[in-house]
Amino acid sequence: METHIQVKNLNVYYGKQQALKDVNIEIPKKQITVIMGPSGCGKTTLLKSLNRFLELTDGTQITGEVLLDGTNIYDREVDVTEVRKVVGLLAQRPSPLPMSIYDNVVYGMNIHRMKKDRKEYKAAVRHYLEIAGLWEEVHKRLHDPATSLSIGQQQRLCLARGLAVEPEIILGDEPTSALDPISSQNIESRLIDLKQQYTTVIVTHTLRQAKRLADYVIYMYMGEVIEAGLAKDVFSNPQHERTRQYLEGLF
């Protein structure tokens, strides 16, 4: 199992409150890693440390390293926009940009100047909407506002938009929690389809979803990583008492 992301001695403080305590983990390449744990345990904080989203909150202090194929993304020389291009994010609620469906997919490719002409953009839009499983539903109304889509469709649009900048890693911050069951299932099966090509890290608070998706599991509690390992090992034979209790639904 090849490591893609390595987190070393990561500590995060929001003001005086410590949100992550000395986190050391390795996230495998082209697998789905699921971060789970009770509310407020630092799942989302850990996820947001991977695309440098933590620094968008005032008063956040970060020490330690996050190595992406060996490069520390917190290094001064690293361009944060490049980090976020490589590490895509699927947010909790879909948040389409104030433009058409077509332009939403084009936006990222456009700012990174990834395509040469309209023809290439058109082809790319089709390609990524197909991957996200949205093409059939929207190809006749690509120039309608993105907000005219249902929430589930919007989330798939956000997926297409994120994939269009050609990331290596997809982060999902409870990406199905705002969706109805059928849309959730749809997103889940996209993520499973995509795991051959992308390293995927998902935060979830639903144990069943974790079991459906995970190849690799990180269990967190109170800002600390309690246990991390292959999903089949952790789910069948947790090494720690706290993990066992969580899996049994004791809290």
Added chain:
Amino acid sequence: MGFLKKKRWQRRHLMEAFMKFIMRVSLVIVAGALGLILWIIVVRGLPALSWDMVTKIPEGGYYMGKGGGILNAILGSLYLAAGGTFLAMIFSVPIAMYLKTYLGDSKWGQYVRLALDVLWGIPSIVYGAFGFTLMIALGIRASLLAGIIILALIELPIMTRAMDEVIRRMPVDLEHAALALGSTKFEVALRVVTRQMLPGITTAILLGFGRGIGDAASVLFTAGYTDRIPTSLMRPTASLPLAVFFQLGSPYPEVQQRGYAAALILTIIVLVVSLGSRWLSARLNKYTIK
């Protein structure tokens, strides 16, 4: 017999009907007042409205009923309002941005908003008197420039607060979504924030323009009145609200009628501007996130 019996008139139903009645009456009164105003200026002004009215300046004896028009006032008003709006925009956009970016909902942010709201409520005659005092102190005579400055002051609080409300409603998720794709902050501002806020900002600007073009009291002191078309910022200028005021005060019926015609022209300008702004913001609004 099922559970759904025939409706019995209870007190709550009566209350409902009564409240609905009050609301309808209020609507009729307000809509009626608007209708009446329009009716009066159309009936009284339309007969005097001629091509000469909008293409000529007052000729000799105009104020006693002879030939000419009020092109001086039409152009003067457009210059004043456009200049004032432009000047107010230059200041209100950065103020609104500063409020959002640095002051937010802090104590100082609240003070600035309170100050703007107080300024909003100050009657325009007070602005006029203030401008007049200032002009005397600085030795400036009534001029287009002075009128523009005072109108800018009047429009500034309206525009700033309207923009402030628009900017405050900007969803944070939207910025994050764009940042997550690897945008720089400038790209977020230029390509996402602007698109989301443009309709609201357009509305704010036209709101200011509407207030500026209709204001009589402040320009009375600061811009003066003249029968000539303004050719320089330092010369006095006529304006439509004052054209209405002076002509209605005339003892000659023909001149009074021209006063109503001037009011009609002013109303048409305001109507065109507000319909135009509606059309524009509907177009710009198509893609915004509600």
